[in-house]
Ligand SMILES: Nc1ncnc2c1ncn2[C@@H]1O[C@H](COP(=O)(O)OP(=O)(O)O)[C@@H](O)[C@H]1O
């Protein structure tokens with residue numbers, strides 16, 4: 001039997017650039033229940049609340065946003081690990097929700113996930129070889145460990161580990177090496193899409209770049225499409241072709257990466273990027289710093305209208321708290337923003353003001369300071 005055991009490139013028959021993953025109106029609402037005998041639904045966590053996005057074959061889509069904004073849930077919904085409350089996900093022209101049984105199992109092979117904590121996702125009792133062979137056998141790529149050998153050696157070489165690693169167990173590796181094993185395991189079944197959920201968040205800053213660079217190299221070699229999720233804007237900056245920014249279950253901005261970092265247009269993205277310290281002291285002193293007041297509202301009780309209106313320094317009397325802004329193209333480019341006043345903010349016609357708040361001035365300032373500090377910690381630009 002001829003297998004593609006020694007080849008590393010994925011046979012991409014389709015042209016790069018076409019839409020591989022098409023997400024339409026996805027909502028994932030988790031019921032909040034109460035009661036001892038009969039669970040009564042008393043509310044919902046609106047974890048993902050109406051997201052449209054397209055991922056093109058061969059590209060890297062970076063998804064960013066504060067912790068709790070729904071990134072992981074969206075990633076899981078795309079892989080159909082979390083059944084959506086509403087909406088559809090089409091993969092390579094096929095609606096995923098219509099797949100069942102064997103068909104779904106086969107499709108699963110094409111959609112792989114890399115997790116934040118490789119230790120948690122790798123069975124500690126299995127050797128690296130056993131971990132890698134398991135998936136390949138399950139998907140009929142190899143019959144047994146013997147047949148898998150050439151492919152295993154190639155996989156390890158590709159993720160930068162020695163062949164000797166095959167006989168070792170996950171605890172014998174460093175965090176960065178374990179993440180390489182997690183990546184090898186995802187690649188072992190020749191997927192088309194890799195969803196990497198905070199792939200480097202648990203790693204030392206010095207190792208983060210190595211793993212990101214490895215992912216970047218592998219993408220070309222294996223012809224992969226990536227969805228890379230991170231709470232840290234710096235992590236996805238260099239690897240992403242396009243970036244989407246999430247806030248409370250929705251996308252608030254989406255743009256080619258360079259464009260987004262150079263000219264963020266949504267007030268939330270501007271605030272996130274303004275909290276990142278710039279190494280140049282002259283720029284650092286003169287640059288715009290936007291402080292957000294208040295905490296991230298609960299996704300169980302999201303604000304009306306624009307979900308960002310409770311913290312937005314540009315908030316207007318009309319529309320902001322009553323009408324939910326759609327993600328729309330601004331300037332006829334690929335840059336999309338969900339803000340009613342994006343053009344007026346860009347032109348300077350609307351100026352930022354301090355956010356009105358029920359608590360007294362000192363309280364508001366303290367909250368703003370704490371928020372700025374927290375955001376700065378979250379977004380290291382080392
Ligand atoms: N299985 C679940 N049941 C109930 N609530 C959940 C579940 N999974 C996630 N959530 C909630 O949904 C929101 C979004 O979570 P998540 O997608 O993990 O955000 P992120 O990955 O951006 O940190 C959070 O408020 C979280 O507590």
Ligand code: SF4
Nearest residue numbers: 306309312320339340
């Ligand atoms: S719609 Fe209003 S509240 Fe929302 S981001 Fe734009 S200006 Fe701010």
Ligand SMILES: [Mg+2]
Nearest residue numbers: 071072073197
């Ligand atoms: Mg998450």
